[in-house]
Amino acid sequence: MLEKEKFPHQVLNAKQHAREAEIVVQAGKPKMITIATNMAGRGTDIVLGGNPEPEIQQVTSDESLSAAEKERKIAEIRAVWQERHNAVLAQGGLHIIGSERHESRRIDNQLRGRAGRQGDPGSSRFYLSLEDQLLKIFAADRIAALMQRLKMPEGEAIESPLLSRVIENAQRKVEARNFDIRKQLLEYDDVANEQRRVIYQQRNELLESQNISETIVAMREGVITQVVAQFIPHESVEEQWDVPGLEKVLADDFRLDLPIQQWLKNETTLDEETLRERIVGEANSRYNNKFDAVDKEVLHHYERAIMLQSMDVHWREHLSALDHLRQGIHLRGYAQKNPKQEYKREAFDLFFDMLERIKRDVTKILTNVEVRTEQEMEEVAEEIEAAEPIPKNVEYRHAQYAPEMAGIDSDDVAVAERAARPSVHVGDKVGRNDPCPCGSGKKYKHCHGKLN
Numbered sequence: 001m002l003e004k005e006k007f008p009h010q011v012l013n014a015k016q017h018a019r020e021a022e023i024v025v026q027a028g029k030p031k032m033i034t035i036a037t038n039m040a041g042r043g044t045d046i047v048l049g050g051n052p053e054p055e056i057q058q059v060t061s062d063e064s065l066s067a068a069e070k071e072r073k074i075a076e077i078r079a080v081w082q083e084r085h086n087a088v089l090a091q092g093g094l095h096i097i098g099s100e101r102h103e104s105r106r107i108d109n110q111l112r113g114r115a116g117r118q119g120d121p122g123s124s125r126f127y128l129s130l131e132d133q134l135l136k137i138f139a140a141d142r143i144a145a146l147m148q149r150l151k152m153p154e155g156e157a158i159e160s161p162l163l164s165r166v167i168e169n170a171q172r173k174v175e176a177r178n179f180d181i182r183k184q185l186l187e188y189d190d191v192a193n194e195q196r197r198v199i200y201q202q203r204n205e206l207l208e209s210q211n212i213s214e215t216i217v218a219m220r221e222g223v224i225t226q227v228v229a230q231f232i233p234h235e236s237v238e239e240q241w242d243v244p245g246l247e248k249v250l251a252d253d254f255r256l257d258l259p260i261q262q263w264l265k266n267e268t269t270l271d272e273e274t275l276r277e278r279i280v281g282e283a284n285s286r287y288n289n290k291f292d293a294v295d296k297e298v299l300h301h302y303e304r305a306i307m308l309q310s311m312d313v314h315w316r317e318h319l320s321a322l323d324h325l326r327q328g329i330h331l332r333g334y335a336q337k338n339p340k341q342e343y344k345r346e347a348f349d350l351f352f353d354m355l356e357r358i359k360r361d362v363t364k365i366l367t368n369v370e371v372r373t374e375q376e377m378e379e380v381a382e383e384i385e386a387a388e389p390i391p392k393n394v395e396y397r398h399a400q401y402a403p404e405m406a407g408i409d410s411d412d413v414a415v416a417e418r419a420a421r422p423s424v425h426v427g428d429k430v431g432r433n434d435p436c437p438c439g440s441g442k443k444y445k446h447c448h449g450k451l452n
Helices: 014-028 053-061 067-090 105-112 133-138 140-150 161-208 213-231 243-254 260-266 272-290 296-335 339-368 374-387 410-420
Strands: 009-012 033-036 094-098 122-126
Touching: 009 014, 014 033, 053 067, 094 105, 105 122, 105 161, 133 161, 161 296, 161 339, 213 243, 213 272, 213 296, 213 339, 243 260, 243 339, 260 272, 272 339, 296 339
Parallel strands: 009 033, 094 122
Antiparallel strands: none
């Protein structure tokens, strides 16, 4: 519309991010029209009459001018700006025109606040339509019925304190709803935030410490104790013990081949607590014996690296699990349960399970790792090569290149090779909208260049 009426103007939107400050700064010049999708919070003050500082900086940085010439030109620039400033003041300062009302009164006030800054004069005017989203939701029917009863003509301006109050009440309702949404989101996020604080605190302590051997020992003892408790319940009789299952899990997961059944046969008075202590002692003893030949600093570094890796992997999986839980937790409301309380409870259970999985994984990795010297590794490599010598000067062929070996007819292979061979265009590249070289008269993209 402005271009049709030949009004010079400038548009401030996301495409003008490079010139954003310049556009806002010069928005106070006389007869300057600036269109903005959202002027609030631009961070640049609008100077009435425009900002003379860019011109003054150009004169100051011009090395071809003498000091006297620079002062004279700067004085001329300031005099011209003062005339523009006085002209804008005489016209009433900056005038803000709003084409609609925002859902938030804060945005409207920020836009209105661009005028009349620092004692300068200014004014603002907002225009609304019954088709605006804010009025359509809250007051469009009542106002339209009122206009029909009063037989007001199309396009008639309505100025009434009652209408202003209706709009403000609608904005308050929208703001209250948005506030409740943010509040609920914050309450849900606080659960993950508390867990994040705990896991990052542990991670920072892990990064700062040089020796976590005591932590590893405590984790190993706790994991072994839990495994034993699964097969030998606390305060249970021997008939309830699953000793073969315990032996299998210890051997498979932690490489602890322990003759627990033989112990029970030889020592009939062996109780649950003593058995658990013996298994934990065997695990600690074998772990220490395995790493005796390793330098302590190397061992500490390896333990810390395994711990960090396991913690990072399980924490990422835990965040994904929390996200899935958050998406469906609102369905608990149909079961007359509080979704927030259910989310907190299940998130805590997931966090506890994650910590247990970290402990078990770290213990499994450290107990299953094999420690060998360089000499032992060379001996193992020699044994493998002697048992299965690697053939030399052997040419490996795919079945399509050796049809007689794969039982495939040579003619079929030749046809398949021609079909699999990519087509090559010789000559200049054909544009997608150019005529097809085949002479069909169609565009290349609709003929031989058509995408399947």
